[in-house]
Amino acid sequence: MKAFSLSLKGLRRDLRAADVRALFVALMLAVAASTMIGFFLDRLDRGLTRQAGQLMGGDLVLEQSDPFTKELRQTLRDAGLTLSQQVDLVSMASRDNAFQPVSLKVVDPAYPLYGQVRVERGDGTETLAHGPDPGSVWVAPRLARLMGFEIGDTLRIGESTFTVSGLVEREPDQSAGFSAFNPRVMMHRDDLPATGLVQPGSRLEYELLAKGPPDAVARVQSRLDRLRDNGVEVRDVREDRPRLGGALDRAQRYLSLSGLAAVLLAGVAVAMATRRYVDRHLDTAALLRCFGASQRQLSTLFSLQLMWLAVAASVAGALLGLAGQAGLLAILTRFLPLELPPPGPLPLLMGVFTALAILVGFAGPMLLRLKCVSALKVLRRELDPMPVSGWVVIGVASLVFGALLWLYSGDFMLSLGLLVGGELALALLWALGHVLLTALLWLVRGAAGDDRHGARHAWRLGARQLARRRQASLGQLLAFSVTFAAMAIIALVRGDLVSAWEAQLPENTPNYFAINIQPDERDGFREIVENASDTRSDLYPIVRGRLVTINDQPAEATVSADQEAPDELRRALNLTWRATLPAGNRIVAGEWFDADAPAGDDRPVPISMEQGLAERLDVSLGDVLGFDIGSEHVSGRVTSLRSLDWESFRPNFFVIFPPGALERFSHSYITSFHLENDRQATIGKLVSRYPSVSLLNVDAILEQVRELLAQVTRAIELVLVFVLLAGVSVLYAALTASRPMRAHEGALLRVFGAGDRMIARIQGAEFALLGIASGLLGALLAEAAALGVYLVWFDLPPRLHWPLWIVLPVGGALLIGGIGHLLTRSVRRQAPMESLRLLGET
Template sequence: MTRFNLALRLLWRDSRSGELTILVLALIIAVTSSTAISLFADRLQRTMTTQAAEFLAADLVIASPTLIPETWLAKADQLNLAQAQTVEFSSVLMENDELLLAGVKSVSDLYPLRGYLKTTTSDYLAETSVDKGPEPGTAWVDKRILSALKLNLGDALTVGEKKLTVSRIITYEPDKRGDFYSFSPRVMISRQDLKATGVIQPGSHVHYFFQFSGDSKALSQFNRWIKPRLNPSQRLMDIHEDRPELGSALSRAERYLGLSSIVVILIAGVAIAMATRRYTERHFNTTAILRCLGCKQREVLWLYSCQFVVLGMLASAAGCLLGWFAQEALFHLLRGLLPAQVANPGLLAVFFGFITGMVILLGFALPPILRLKQVSPLRVLRRDLEPLPSSAWLIYGLSIGLVSVLIWRYTDDVKMTATIIGVGLAALLLLGLLVYAVLTMSRRLLPHMSLIWRFGLQGLFRNSRASVSQILAFSLTLVAMVLSFTVRTDLLDNWHKQLPEQAPNHFALNIFPDQQPAFQQELEQQQIAGSRFYPVVRGRLVEINQTPVQQVVSKDTQGENATHRELSLTWSNDLPEDNKITTGRWWQSERAGLVSVEQKLAKSLKIKVGDRLTFTVGSEQFEATVSSLRDLQWDTMKPNFYMIFSPGTLDGYPSTFITSFYLPEDRKNLLNDLIKKFPSTTILEVDLILQQFKTILTQLTAAINYLLYFALLAGFTVLFAAVYSTLDDRIYDGALMRTLGANRAFLRKTHLIEFTLLGLISGLLAILISEIILYTLYTQVMHMDYVPNIYLWGIMPLIGALFVGLAGYWGVRGVVNKSPLLVLREL
């Protein structure tokens, strides 16, 4: 306790004298930023997961072609899970001598368990949100059903053998899926009217959806209990696979939130390392006295480590509190864009912020502290006796390992973690050696410069190692800012490019080959913008390298879902514009027998280039060799395919065509004309899905913009920590120069020249490092197109020179006012 009391007394003395100001400030900002981002990301992801659950109208959904056993429902009751059921099927409606194929959906009383329905009785501006479906005896319909069947609200609509009163128009349906029943014009009825319709008979093609919601632990328990009992035709629905256009957006947003956390961690580590270095250098003399008074090396190390642990706990606690308020303020600013119900802050995220602060502090502060135990007692007599540098490679390796674990924890992506750490360290090492070499060779220019420039550059050359460390610190800070800003901009631009204002909002299926030219001509005459027409053959994947696919696929994977149903197979001579080859080659000539596979499905089924796949179409089989794997964007609202074959492979099999096109709301009546001219064609409307996706995009865009500010705030900490790390040497040099006749204006100019050059060099290195990391991230991790940003090459060095120059000038402004006599007396 005596040594602990001594540690507290020394800590209190240093805090009163201002020795710890920069260090505490750096740690508090680091913990505040990381805690705020951790809390914000945790709440946003849980909110988005809840909102994503609204797109399924429940927390957990079982899709089945038949009714599920009563014991399953009893198990859900036992776990206190709320339950709802929906049944979807196709039915031909006939009213006023008009025919229309519609998707009928019957819903139970508690539907929807998550989210809400929107309906109206007049126009879309007067829509009302409701939390339950239609009453028995009534039907809610899509607006197009009224125009197609010449009906008005209040009229009777016959579904099968049951007459229902059309009471409302559906404008929003949370769980509208990407299948035939959901995209067809909707009729929603009560579950109590389903039997009276008489539509469902033995052998009818029907989809049942059993929906559950409740406590997360109960849901997890039910999930584990139900999975082994599902048969191959039943499955648990998931937002990432059943709504890939939404799952893709959420996955990319989660990656960016992780990247923002990485940025703050790296910047905070640099700031703390530089602040601790100055702290330890100012305590060499104190440590020498302690050694003279009998303190052993391990006692010195324990003394200072104890101080840093106490300091870290206090600063981390303060940072966690400020981080809590910061994320609350952020959610308040975004309240108009986020869902009405936002997830509550999680204490685990706060605790993780506290642990992050301690890990960053000890990981980056321990190497400089190790030098203190090397201080010799002789330093009391010889002030120039510096302690030997500790072999800190092991400690720095440990700190990098700890940071890597934190990065992995934030991103849950080993590949991204390895990319950031590996590429960053390699680039820093190589560029550090390059900068050191350039500074060494640049000494020859000093005799040819004016006096002010000579002294300004001398500040860089006098201690090349310190200058290199400062340049690398500034570079790392600027790299973090460039990465945060560039990825944010490119991510949002990429989203908007994939989803322009006139993104396709309708799909046309089952276009017969002899009708395809006429259908295309009709779209052109009506000036309707559409995508290309793709031929479609329905088939199944049955074998991989002559091994039945059921022996290869894992349960509850994308591959299992794909192999238990027919796939839409197509062929093309050219690679679709939104597809990108990741492995293998696209065919250069019309050679039959080749297939290109979507890469996520290929990973799930362990398919590689060169494998032989066997398909069945009807009663016939054929084989194809995998020539390439493709990455594709599901959120473009254009036709996408798991399998694309080379021309000639599917010749002889019956096919139809599919396309997508954009049609504004005020021209919806043209759909009825298309159906009449091409009665065999099915028109699917995806307006609501498009609206849902744009809503998520708007929310994520706003959140990403605000997250950028946290990274910038942490970045400025490094600037001042780096400046103050050399403040003592500058005070001595300034006193010596003023003693020799230099005035204050001369010193200010030399400082401005030195820091501006530091910033200029740091800006050049930052843009070089960031371009290397961006290229690796985009091409290997985020699967985005990489385009070098020419403007940043011109702007970043200027920004570095401006910010580092001003920060340095401001930080050392007091140096020129120090009395030379007082400074020299203290030596």
């Protein structure tokens, strides 16, 4: 109890010290960043887990491009499962002269298996356990606003006209992804045939949703495995929980990266502040040893002090993190497909654990000096305990940070790789810092020019101060470089996440895709598009086929046991035929096949394959691929590999056959084209003449993406604030730690006749040189780290950020110079004798 009381009294007294305040701020920011992100992601994860069945629409979801057989449905019913059938497709809705692409959802009387549909029926919102009646449709409110109709009006879809009987406010099985950008239209299954949208080769997705207990699903597991082998997509709620899609998936990765960066920066700040804290308490520890305190008692006393500080910082940081996650939720809530549960206690516990881990890892090794202090230090001030090696501190801190990284990421190999890579980077950074600091000092010393106002002399003295404390300067340089690099990476990723996709769209990018064009509609459709559009692609035939064999072996057998089979083996591919190489394609291996290549016999026909798919499947030139198309089997020999321009917004195909190989199969056509705003009347002509053709408005999709990314940008900017504050805390802690040394040096300068103005110039030059060197080193580290993060984590194209090499050195000089000037202003005002008394604290 005495130790508890004494530690509290000591902490209350120490709160007036700048290094303890820096410790508190750094720990608070680490807890705030980790708990804010932890609270948000935990709520998201628990919400998806709790409502997985509702989000998927059932405990089991089967999806394929053909209707499910009666025999399969009966097998599932016999196992004890309740079934509901759906059909999803993209179509065009029209009313008067207004046209709008829609996502059509066709449901049966058993819909929904889980939850209820909230529908505005004209006299208030109703919660219903069924879909629309035959002859009527329910639509998304956005569609009503876009096309200007109300409940009770009519809407034409395909070849049929329907009455709008409700506006859907929420669907129980609303997609958790962001691919369905078109407004939703819900229709009864009995009305689908009359629309004329189901044609040979039409792009439809048939879904079979099943609800039942886990043992019922287990009874049909063998049948489900056979369905997977036959190309049916099978999603089990126990294993295939819905995901949030690419946009929020990248946002989650960014949030995790930002949280770890904030924790790392806070740890560096803790290490810098602890060094000053230990130096300041050496005399106190020596006095306590004189009064009979043991090493164990010293360790307990100072550990308790820092523990109280960690608890207080954890409480303040948790409250700040709780407010921050509420801000994140408020920004992103409109894009979340579900209502999130209230925050749980786990992120709070993780935040407290993070604060304690940072103290142990980044401050623990340096606290050993207090334990080892000698009582004779009271009389002989030079008897300071040997400082712990910087590499020991870095090693222990790296292990703790690696453990935190493993804890937060859940990937041991990734954590180990980053930890080893980080250690190597620190060693290289230390060597480069030594070279860079030497080069800057040499340049300053050799600078010539007018020194009328003593500026050149101040720069030389500032450089000499850095050179005299080479090891301490290198330590600060390393800390500042890591700080600038972490802040830069977070800022760079933020900018590139938002802007990378925008730069991929050239002028006159096709803004419409047309699919499900029937062979007898091809010529007429092409004529209308050619008269209205200056930018268009060819019409490509589409045949759906599944890759089943590679060199007469089952395709999935070619994938090693420790790898997951590519998605292209689980679903049917879009195949086409063409005599010439498509625009935007480039041959990277082999030769394009002869247009007169024989087809129709038992010999494999020549085919061209996309390079990326060939690499994923370990396919090379000369390999024979077998495809199941309908009830027939077609073989093709790979004669060329192609690279594709996936950002061209033109139709692209993994596999292309020569003419004459696939024409006998049922097929439709696809094309893309660009229409200006004043040519939108063309859409009306296409829809009225070809109602079964699905037109996808890419402009509408891009507008939705822009809106989504704008919200995600605001969310990540909120996290960026915490990272920047953590970076500033590092600068503050490092400059606070060196304050006594600079005060002593300033006092010596004043003894030898230097005035306040000259001392300010010398210290400013020292800070500026340190900032320039740290900025250059930070830019190098940021570019290298960004390369790895972009390629491994975010799947973004790497590029050189040349403004970084200007902003970081200049910003480093201004930031470190500004903070250093503010922190040393009171020191410069002290009398020389008072500053010289700080000699024992340096």
